[in-house]
Amino acid sequence: MARVYVAGTPVETADAATVLDAIRASGRELPTLCHDDRLVPRGSCRICLVAADRRAVAACTTPVHDGMMIDPGDPVARAAARGTLELIVSELPARALGIPPERSELVRVCASVGVERGAFTGAVHTRGTDDSHPYIGVDRDLCIACGRCVAMCADVQGTFALELAGRGFDTVVTAGDGGAWAQSPCVSCGGCVDSCPTGALYDKHAVGRTATATTTTTCGYCGVGCALDVHTDAAGIVAVTPTHHAPVNRGHACVKGRFAHGFVTSGDRLTQPLLRAAGRGSPLRPATWEEALAYIARELTRVRDTHGGDAIGMICSARATNEENYLAQKIARTVLRTNNIDNCSRLCHAPTAAGLTASFGFAGGTNSFDDLDRADCILVAGANPTEAHPVVGSRIVHRVHAGARLVVVDPRRTELADLADVHLRGVPGSNVAVFNALARLLLDSGQVDHDYLRDRTTGLDELTALLADYSAERVAAVAGVPASALADAARLFGSARHPVILYGLGITEHAHGTDGVRTLANLALLRGTVGTADGCGVLPLRGQNNVQGASDMGALPDVLPGYQRLADPAVRERFSRGWGVPIPERPGLRIPAMFGAALDGGLRALYVIGEDLVSSDPDAGHVRAALAACELVISQDVFLSRTAELADVVLPAASFLEKDGTFVNFDRRFQRVRPALDPPGGVRTDFDILRAVAAALGADPGCPTPAAALDECARLTPAFGGISHDRLDRVGPLHWPCPDPGHPGTPVLHLDRFATADGRAALAARPYLPPGEEPDAEYPFVLVTGRRLAHYNTGSMTRRTPNAELLAGETLDIATDDAAALGVAAGDPVEIRSRRGRMVLPARPTDEVAPGQVFTAFHFPQAPTNELTSRSADEVTDCPEYKVTAVTLRSFTEERK
């Protein structure tokens, strides 16, 4: 700590503080122009000149020392600052000072320093504008070459798309090679726009509007859980900006959270319930809420009372809030009287929940994302965070530039693979073999923590015995990864002091996904880097905004909130007492089993909240057949999804921007979701809809408000006992477990003991087994499916925003040589056929995919990827093997000739 004097008043600051920090800590404001808290201070604009120990200094770059005397109002320094500002302004066109103050820091600074236009008139630029990008407008003549945008792009986003080009007076920001912004490598995170002090870079959507309110909430796209400030006027959203100083995203965001909000006003949003007046076969027509609710109540009651509650299934939404998921599973269990409730974690990270529970005892990532800041080796396995979790991706890039080593395990050459020290490019489905080889190399080289293994783990002998079969040479042959690369990876991971493991669906969405998670977790255990103050642990990059929370809230067939086991009579007893209704004992069906039961006649009604089964579940033909077999399908969604089109009743739901509640992000943080908008007329939140459905069924589910729902959940769930809306509003995000209102939350799990029965982590001795579906002579290629930056899952939201201009359609990514052998060039149509279905996509020849493999996403209805994927699934959790589908390809143009 240092004690300094600001205008004579003593102020305590950190040793590393700057004069600017000290002035702000004293409660004073000091205008700045080139400064941004997210960036390393530059000290280039001189607007923050003050006197320190009687010398004029730039406050933003001058470090404090004990006893320093700071005079923020020193007349000489401030006159110099004012003169500098006058010079800057003199070189700008008149419109620079006509921008509303909330969109121009320069205008605010001029007002505060007392500078008006006209003191000097310098030469003014005529460098023109760039309107090519759907979101980012460029008015080059307002650029003062402060460099903030360049630093945001390089140091925060990690893309290095921007630079200051030209010399002297002509220096100006440019993107890429200086051509159109839209053609540059810019990934549209918006960081440059958020930092630009003059309006040279601006949010095109916000032009001409003035926000009258700002609501801080949590992003509803991926599981990173970025805090966003949603700025609104009477007409709706003016702009969304990342919340500065938010613990997760620290003032950063991606193209989806930052810009893709236009779907809320899309003309085709559902705004009233839809019903089939004359039953199946008749068209969906608008209905009143009363009609729709009465219909649902009558049909659900009929099915329940005739066939029992287990003839009904409910699929809850990882897009919805904790409170909504809590209420949904409570209604399923107490009103519909079934444990047939599941959520899309089944399609995603169910193997994570099963694998981490088996290894460590808890179904959550072990550490906080913040621990990445000290990681010196990052193992990214089966994840593509620069596209799917961009704020995490940026932080990884940043760490690597700061010296951390990077190992990427992915069949594709992703952006991070390009940056990696070692890229292990095994064939899809080879993870267990690769991780076993790495484990063997760590053991053979002695790069393991023997004390830790002895004291804190079980299963070392079994693992060691199994690993006899996993020499690097043998695995090289199985996985197609050079033995030397395996050795390099093991050496980097084995010699790191703070290794961290981040992983994604490339590990889980496999026939042996749970084994993949467990054998990956072995690596952290061997090194003793999980459950220790030093270690950085194992972090699953959970997918949906609230997939962690949907599962935490018990929207699962075999556990109640907080993973309390339904099979445990004491747990059932507590919930039965808490809810005042005995809860059914029989464990419910998982999503794939619900489809099977529908086809067998055991399941007759399916209530689907915020999931597009036809687009996102594997083998769409099978899904459609299952839906057709049900007597009643309810779809509750923001849009008429492909599933809603097949439903008997469609209920219009609010989006995350219109909701009150909480989400749990990928590192177990409860974060507040606050309504920035009212739902459009006729639309209700999932919370209100669920309460109305329960009421129509003649039940009162309690939980009058979202806050009350979380309170009730906290009372029944020890791990969440200290979490409430009120506390989150006061102290900010909290990591579970958080057992009581005085508990600070648990960023790092398992510090004293693991949550397993014996308190030790279980090493897993799991053999490599081949994928469920393998290529053969008839279907010789492996189709890998995944994600692209600009679009989100079924694309229902992002396709209804200008993100559709950033990526207008799907492609089939194919190795250059394979494309040549097929006779297709970029853009040529290729027919892709599996044992179940087909589609036609334009080819995109690239060396990002290996020969014999092809890649595509599932964001567009015109590219119905899941018509092709198989029902092969993880043997433990039924998570579909989306990452391996055997397909055959042919040039479609050829065919038609």
Ligand SMILES: Nc1nc2c(c(=O)[nH]1)N[C@H]1C(S)=C(S)[C@@H](COP(=O)(O)OP(=O)(O)OC[C@H]3O[C@@H](n4cnc5c(=O)[nH]c(N)nc54)[C@H](O)[C@@H]3O)O[C@H]1N2
């Ligand atoms: N832009 C965007 N962001 C998203 C989403 C989105 O749709 N769009 N969806 C969200 C959701 S729900 C989720 S779950 C997450 C998913 O986030 P990720 O898990 O990162 O996404 P994927 O692209 O599905 O798969 C990750 C990687 O696994 C690799 N892979 C495939 N097979 C194998 C294998 O056998 N071994 C290894 N080691 N790797 C393999 C793929 O090549 C791919 O690069 O993203 C979330 N964020």
Ligand SMILES: Nc1nc2c(c(=O)[nH]1)N[C@H]1C(S)=C(S)[C@@H](COP(=O)(O)OP(=O)(O)OC[C@H]3O[C@@H](n4cnc5c(=O)[nH]c(N)nc54)[C@H](O)[C@@H]3O)O[C@H]1N2
């Ligand atoms: N081939 C292939 N298929 C995959 C995957 C893959 O990697 N490859 N990944 C799988 C994974 S990981 C996942 S998570 C699933 C995702 O699959 P889904 O969950 O089906 O996909 P989403 O597009 O995220 O959202 C589903 C629906 O929720 C609606 N919605 C959004 N917000 C709300 C809300 O607040 N309330 C309500 N009621 N509705 C809302 C959207 O409009 C959309 O129609 O896809 C899976 N499918």
Ligand SMILES: [Mo]
């Ligand atoms: Mo997901």
